[in-house]
Amino acid sequence: MPNQLSADLVVVGDIKTIRGGQLSRAAVLPVTYQNKASAATGPTIPAGATLTGINVIVTTQSNDSGTATLAVGWVGGAGTELVAAQDVKSAAGAFPQTGNTVKVGTTLTATRQLQAQYSGTSATAGTFLVLVSYVTV
DSSP states (O other): OOOOOOOEEEETTEEEEEETTEEEEEEEEEEEGGGGSSOEEEEEEOTTOEEEEEEEEEEEOOOOSSOOEEEEEETTSOSOSSEEEEEOSSOOEEEEEOBSSSBTTOBOSSOEEEEEEEEOSSOSOOEEEEEEEEEEO
């Protein structure tokens, strides 16, 4: 029987697992309702990485009196490349995304840094995580 390796290494902002010979990683960006004035910026994803998943995880729903959304993209870009406007008020949970202008399955041609921007007016609560998984060869 061939050798099999199965391991998980968790580091804040960088989750690494070995799967089928490819190194799978995840960039994790914590965001709150307080990120309406300025975007939360987080880890970088290297050039050559192929995106395998984009998730917005609502851990605490926004209590905004109006609509409340989260946009996710790249620092120095439009800020909506990955997620244009995920509702973060209606329900808690994980919300898988296919991507906006940058889709799951895209291989990055340059190193990119994540950013997320909360949009709402009157919230006093709301916490979210952005999880972008990718593989490198």
